[in-house]
Amino acid sequence: MLHRTQETTEPLQQIKSIPEVIGLPSIPDSLVELSTRSMQSLQGSKFNPRPVSLVEMGVDDADSEERLEIGGSITSSGLKRYPINPNKEFVPVVACDASSVKIGETENGMIFAIRAVGVWRQQSKILYTRWGPLLFHVPNSEDVSQYREDESRAFGGLSLKTLRVLTRLRNHVERWVQEVLSESLKDGILLIDGSLTAGTPDNPAARVNKILATARQNNSIVIGISKATQLTVGGRNILGLTNDKDTPHQIDISSLVESEYPPYPVRFLGRVYVAKLSSDGFLFRTDIDRESSQEEAQQALERLAGTDVIFHGYPETLRIAHIFSTFTANEILAVQRFVASNHHITLQSRPSLRRSLFGPFGTSRYVV
Amino acid sequence: MLIEDPGLAKGLLVQVIDLQYANVPGILEDILRDVMTDGELSGEDMDPLNISSEVDALKDTRLAVCKIRGTITGEKDLSPTTSWLPSRTSSRIRAYPINRLIMNGGKRPLTVGHNDGDPVQIDAGGLDGSLNIITGRKGTGKSHLAKLLLLSMAGLGAPCIVLDVNGEYVNLHKSRDGRLSTSRLTVLAPRSGINFALAKLGFRTMAGVLSNALDLPATSSKVFSTIWRDLESKGDLTLPNLTQTVQSWSCHESVREALISRLQVLLESGLFYDETNPLTEEKILHAIDGGGILVVNLKNQSHTVRRIIVEIFLGELTKILSSNWLRAAFLFAEEAHLYLKDTYWDDIITRMRHIGLFTTFITNQPDTVQETIYRQADNVFIFNFTNEHDIETIGKVAKSDSETIRSLIRGTPARRCLLLGNVVHDLPLMVDIEALDVRTMGETRLFFS
Numbered sequence: 001m002l003h004r005t006q007e008t009t010e011p012l013q014q015i016k017s018i019p020e021v022i023g024l025p026s027i028p029d030s031l032v033e034l035s036t037r038s039m040q041s042l043q044g045s046k047f048n049p050r051p052v053s054l055v056e057m058g059v060d061d062a063d064s065e066e067r068l069e070i071g072g073s074i075t076s077s078g079l080k081r082y083p084i085n086p087n088k089e090f091v092p093v094v095a096c097d098a099s100s101v102k103i104g105e106t107e108n109g110m111i112f113a114i115r116a117v118g119v120w121r122q123q124s125k126i127l128y129t130r131w132g133p134l135l136f137h138v139p140n141s142e143d144v145s146q147y148r149e150d151e152s153r154a155f156g157g158l159s160l161k162t163l164r165v166l167t168r169l170r171n172h173v174e175r176w177v178q179e180v181l182s183e184s185l186k187d188g189i190l191l192i193d194g195s196l197t198a199g200t201p202d203n204p205a206a207r208v209n210k211i212l213a214t215a216r217q218n219n220s221i222v223i224g225i226s227k228a229t230q231l232t233v234g235g236r237n238i239l240g241l242t243n244d245k246d247t248p249h250q251i252d253i254s255s256l257v258e259s260e261y262p263p264y265p266v267r268f269l270g271r272v273y274v275a276k277l278s279s280d281g282f283l284f285r286t287d288i289d290r291e292s293s294q295e296e297a298q299q300a301l302e303r304l305a306g307t308d309v310i311f312h313g314y315p316e317t318l319r320i321a322h323i324f325s326t327f328t329a330n331e332i333l334a335v336q337r338f339v340a341s342n343h344h345i346t347l348q349s350r351p352s353l354r355r356s357l358f359g360p361f362g363t364s365r366y367v368v
Numbered sequence: 369m370l371i372e373d374p375g376l377a378k379g380l381l382v383q384v385i386d387l388q389y390a391n392v393p394g395i396l397e398d399i400l401r402d403v404m405t406d407g408e409l410s411g412e413d414m415d416p417l418n419i420s421s422e423v424d425a426l427k428d429t430r431l432a433v434c435k436i437r438g439t440i441t442g443e444k445d446l447s448p449t450t451s452w453l454p455s456r457t458s459s460r461i462r463a464y465p466i467n468r469l470i471m472n473g474g475k476r477p478l479t480v481g482h483n484d485g486d487p488v489q490i491d492a493g494g495l496d497g498s499l500n501i502i503t504g505r506k507g508t509g510k511s512h513l514a515k516l517l518l519l520s521m522a523g524l525g526a527p528c529i530v531l532d533v534n535g536e537y538v539n540l541h542k543s544r545d546g547r548l549s550t551s552r553l554t555v556l557a558p559r560s561g562i563n564f565a566l567a568k569l570g571f572r573t574m575a576g577v578l579s580n581a582l583d584l585p586a587t588s589s590k591v592f593s594t595i596w597r598d599l600e601s602k603g604d605l606t607l608p609n610l611t612q613t614v615q616s617w618s619c620h621e622s623v624r625e626a627l628i629s630r631l632q633v634l635l636e637s638g639l640f641y642d643e644t645n646p647l648t649e650e651k652i653l654h655a656i657d658g659g660g661i662l663v664v665n666l667k668n669q670s671h672t673v674r675r676i677i678v679e680i681f682l683g684e685l686t687k688i689l690s691s692n693w694l695r696a697a698f699l700f701a702e703e704a705h706l707y708l709k710d711t712y713w714d715d716i717i718t719r720m721r722h723i724g725l726f727t728t729f730i731t732n733q734p735d736t737v738q739e740t741i742y743r744q745a746d747n748v749f750i751f752n753f754t755n756e757h758d759i760e761t762i763g764k765v766a767k768s769d770s771e772t773i774r775s776l777i778r779g780t781p782a783r784r785c786l787l788l789g790n791v792v793h794d795l796p797l798m799v800d801i802e803a804l805d806v807r808t809m810g811e812t813r814l815f816f817s
Contacts, residue, residue, distance in 0.1 A: 026414045113419075119411075128411030133419055320409065323401060329394025334422035 024118065024129045024180055031173065035134040039343060042106060042137050047345040049104035049336040079256065082298060084248035084277065086306035092188030093121040093308050094181050095318040098174035100166055101327040103335050106345075109139035113335050114170050116177040117325040121308060121317045128324055131177060133335060138165050167202050175207050182214040182222070189223055189304050190215050191318045196224045196270030196287035205267045212269060212289045221300045224270060224287035225318060250275040250286065250301055252294070271297055277305045281313015369432075370440055370464040373454035378441045380454050381464060382434035383796065385775040390429040398427060435772055437795055440464070448794075469795055478520045480513070480787070481801040488799045492524050494791035495698070499717050499744055500728040501737065503762065504751020509783040511536060513749055513801050514700055514730045518661060519551055527656035527697040529685065531678060533706055535667030539807035549806070554655040556647070557665040558638045558673065564680060565646035567605040571596050573683035578630055580709050581675035588626040591619050595627075607631065607640045637673045639680075649688050652681075656697060666707065674707035682712075682720070689723040696724035704729050705736035713738045734761040742766070747789035752780045768796050 098116035105111075115132035174192075181190055196212070198205035215222045254271045270287030271294075277284075288297040309316035327335075340347055372379035389395075405411070413420055439449045446469060467486055474491025481488055495517065504510045519540065522528050530537045541553040556562045566574060571593070578584040578592060595613050599605045611631045614624060634640060655662040664681060666674045688694050701708070708716075716727050717740065729737055735757065742748075742764045750773065753759050759777070763770030767788040776786050776798060787797045 027416060032416050126409045128409065130411065130413045130415070132415065133417065135417065320404070323404070324411075328397040328401075330392050330398045330426050331394070331419070331423055333392060333394075334419055334426050337426070338417060338419055338422045 024184060027131050027134065028176065031134060031176070035136055038137040039111075039135050039339075041139070042111075042339070042343045042345055045106050045108070045345055047104055047106055047111070047339060047343075047347055049340075049347065050102055050332070079251050079253060081249045081251050084250055084275070084298075084301050084305050086248070087299070087302040088306045089303060090123050091303040091307050092123075092185060093191060093304060093315065093317045094185050094188060095119045095121075095191035095193075095315065095321040096174065096177045096181055097193040097318065097321040097325045098170050098177065099325040099327055100170040101332060103135070103332060103339060106137065109137055111339060112136050112138060112166050112169070113327060113332075114173050115325050115327065116173050117321045118177055118181050119317050119321040119324065126317070126320065128320065130324055131173070133327070133331075134173070135335065135339065136166075136169055138169075164202055171203055175211065178211045178222075179207075179214065182211045182218065182220065185215065185218060185220045187219045189221055189300055189307075191304075191315055191321075192222060192224045193227075193318060193322065194224055195226050195272070195285060196222065196289070197268055199267040205269065208269050212291065216289065216291060221292055221296065222270070222289045223300060223304065225315065226285040226287075227314075246276060247279055248276050248281075248305055250298070254290075273297070273301075275301060277301070277313050277315070278310040281310060284313060369434065369461055371454045371459050371461050373459045375455060375458055376452075378439055379459075379464075380450070380452075381437045381440050381446065381469075383437050383772075384432045384434050385772050385796075386433040388431045388433065390431040392426055392429060395427060398423065433775070435769070446793075466797065469793065476524055478517070478524070479802055480516065481783075481785070481799040483797060483799050488797065490787070490791040492521060492526075494747060494789070495521065495728075496696070496726065497721070498726055498746035498790060499721060499741065500726075500747040500749070500789075501741065501745045501765075502728060502730045502749040502751075503734045503737070503753075504732065504749075504785070505753050505755075505758075506732045507782065508751035508780075509785065509801055510730050510732065510749075510751055511702070512783065512804060513751075513785060514702070514728065515540060515806060516802060516804055517728065518698075518700055519804070519806070521698055522551060522659045522661045525659040527659070527694055528661045528700065529656060529681070529697060530661065530663045530700045531666060531681075531702060531704070531707065532663050533666050533674070533702045535665050537661075537663045538665055540661065540663070542807045543805045544807060552658075552660040553663065554660060555663045555665055557667075558669060558677070559641065560665075561647065562639060562664070562677060563642055563646055564639050565643035566607055566610060566640070567600075567643070568646050568648055569680060569683065570687075571600070573680060573687075576683055577634075577676055577679045580712070581672065581679040582630045582633060584630055585626060588623045591617070591623050592627055606643050607635055611635065633672060634676070637676055639673070639676060649684050649691075649693070652684055653688055653693055657694060671706065675709065678707045682725075685725055686720065686723065689720075689725060694724070696726060699725055699727045700730065701727055702730045703733075703736075704731065705733070713741060717741060717744050734758050739764055745789065747787070747791050750777050750786040750788070751784070752782070753777055767794060772796050 096116065096118045098114065100112050100114045103111040103113050113133040113135050115130060115134070117128060117130045119126060119128045178190070178192055190211075196208060197203075198208040212222050250273045252271060252273050254268070254273075257272045258268055268287075269290060271290050271292075273286040273288065274283050275286040276282075286301070288300060292300070304315060311319055339345065369382050369384065370379040371382060436450045437448075438446050439452070440446055465486075466483055466488075474493055476492035477489040478492040478495075479487055479489050502510045502514055515537065518528055518530065518537070532538065538555045541549050541551045543549060554561075574596070575589060575593065579586075579589055584592065592614075595610065595617055596605070599609060599613060611628065614627045614631060617624065652662065654660075664677060666677060669677070685697060685699070689697065716725070720727070729741065731737055734753075742761075743766045745765060745767065748762075748765050748767055750762055750765075753762060759774055760770075762777070763773050765773065765788060773786065773788075773796075776796065780786070780798070783801045785799050785801050787799055788794075
């Protein structure tokens with residue numbers, strides 16, 4: 001088991017605060033209406049709630065990343081490591097994350113819950129705002145007639161066949177929160193979970209560009225931090241490019257990535273770094289708005305490392321955003337209870353095929 | 369609660385014996401997250417569906433641990449059958465009123481207290497012919513319940529005798545403000561009503577006193593028997609004469625020593641100070657017949673004197689009951705281990721029960737009551753216990769399972785009692801015991817009062 005001693009770059013006492021309300025806008029009516037209309041189709045149907053287990057929760061926080069093999073090695077490519085010297089000058093740090101989870105199955109589709117969180121580290125306090133959960137009943141067959149035309153376009157039609165609808169819904173909610181935060185934050189750092197790579201139907205580049213531009217107008221900078229990445233250099237995952245004893249540093253691998261990546265349709269809207277924000281921390285793929293200069297990006301990383309508590313190399317503000325957006329098993333049960341009591345549905349327990357066939361051996365092949 | 373299966377038109381009666389927090393998956397994560405927001409982190413939830421209230425409800429979800437008690441068919445018919453299971457899918461659970469089960473009180477209702485605000489009446493007939501135990505930690509209300517049962521039984525005309533170790537029953541006929549009640553109470557104590565005569569007690573009782581209370585060896589008992597017969601034939605049977613005769617009797621010196629030492633104890637006990645006007649069976653009968661209470665005050669008496677008195681009283685009661693002068697009598701024995709020889713426990717629950725002496729043992733030391741008593745007890749009234757050893761001892765009661773007892777008696781407040789046995793039709797029931805307006809005199813004397 002991996003064990004590391006936590007080292008913080010700032011004392012935790014700094015977090016103590018007087019509760020305040022950030023004053024961010026509430027969920028847009030269009031999203032609430034979309035949720036309401038999708039759930040209205042449930043009335044009187046049968047509902048098979050998902051089994052809730054701590055071992056396998058299946059919470060989706062969009063951590064999957066694009067896969068890319070980059071030939072050669074860092075040294076052969078002439079890439080340099082730049083040390084990150086934490087700058088204690090305070091900068092407001094805002095982080096956001098979103099999660100979605102399957103709540104259960106109906107006769108003709110699935111019910112999902114989506115929630116997003118924004119966490120705001122101010123000089124002497126941390127505040128958060130949670131939006132949701134919002135519930136969506138997504139039918140298996142494509143039935144766009146129940147949605148307005150613009151929404152249908154926005155989500156590419158609600159077909160569950162590839163579960164991409166869910167990804168789009170979650171991305172939509174998450175991008176909306178990022179927009180709100182980029183508008184509210186002045187002279188700060190906006191941390192988002194994931195990369196700044198866009199351009200797929202699930203993740204339109206125009207929307208990310210808008211977020212980056214808004215942040216720039218407000219003299220803020222957007223940093224995307226990925227917990228997982230498939231980027232490899234010389235067959236080695238980029239997150240393994242350094243060792244534990246290294247001091248905080250970053251390596252700009254943008255040129256490597258861009259030269260190897262197909263030019264269309266995916267667009268890199270950020271400089272791609274491999275960054276280590278604390279000595280005891282892990283490496284993370286870090287994307288920084290490409291419109292900012294190399295110096296500005298370096299400065300942003302140093303101010304982030306100096307302002308935020310860095311937990312195993314990961315900013316505490318983003319960590320809190322993840323913790324507060326994730327659905328616990330208890331919350332899934334609560335949503336199931338809400339659905340059962342508010343939508344007049346009949347609860348149904350679908351027999352487990354694995355259980356029926358294999359009895360007590362009908363568990364997953366991989367047991368944690 | 370009743371788990372009703374509409375398909376089978378019957379329900380399983382279950383009793384909640386414990387309430388726990390439900391082990392809802394993910395509750396630890398929720399609590400950890402709540403702790404994070406406890407002062408260090410704050411914020412707001414924009415929760416248009418108000419799901420957070422559902423989460424809060426789940427966090428407080430309780431798990432009711434139940435025991436199956438029987439089957440209810442129709443509205444009231446309870447049978448002890450439990451060899452079936454209701455459907456998991458179509459059954460529904462509802463609260464079942466306790467008063468439908470046991471609160472009717474039967475032919476001789478006896479109010480013992482309240483359960484959840486409703487009065488609880490047991491049938492006094494459930495105490496008739498029964499062996500009962502009242503036990504609980506000190507100060508939890510055992511004596512209080514004993515007094516309640518005693519007064520209620522006497523009120524129903526039952527003859528009652530109390531072996532009162534602490535002198536706390538002597539004012540039962542007086543209310544707290546000094547008014548006299550209608551209870552017919554007779555209090556006897558050494559040199560205050562307790563005065564015996566050898567001739568009246570008879571050989572059997574006296575032989576019992578010497579061997580059981582004073583541990584006279586068997587060899588000496590034989591000599592005693594001979595001397596007794598001799599004096600009885602002469603019509604000269606008094607304690608001084610008996611002592612004098614033993615001193616001059618031709619026997620081994622050790623036998624003489626043994627007898628003289630025991631007779632000396634009897635002389636010094638003050639129980640035979642005037643053999644011309646002794647307490648007789650007739651007087652005892654008069655005191656208890658028709659609902660009288662006879663309190664034998666053993667307070668401030670030595671262990672030996674207590675044992676002598678109890679031995680004599682049990683002998684006298686045996687005579688009364690064996691002669692059918694009385695149908696039955698109810699004996700309330702407080703801390704019986706202080707005056708009852710080991711060999712007597714079995715005698716009380718077998719021979720004496722069959723001649724009509726029905727005993728209620730009251731103790732705060734459950735391990736002083738023999739295991740056979742727990743196994744044969746018909747009714748058990750248990751107040752709070754916290755000591756594991758005590759709880760384990762009580763768990764041997766045959767009228768219920770130990771898990772039920774363990775779960776229900778832990779953490780119960782004073783005066784709340786678990787009733788087991790005939791009086792509650794073998795359905796364990798928690799009752800807040802009724803207050804009594806009598807002078808209990810049972811409180812511990814305090815220095816800082």
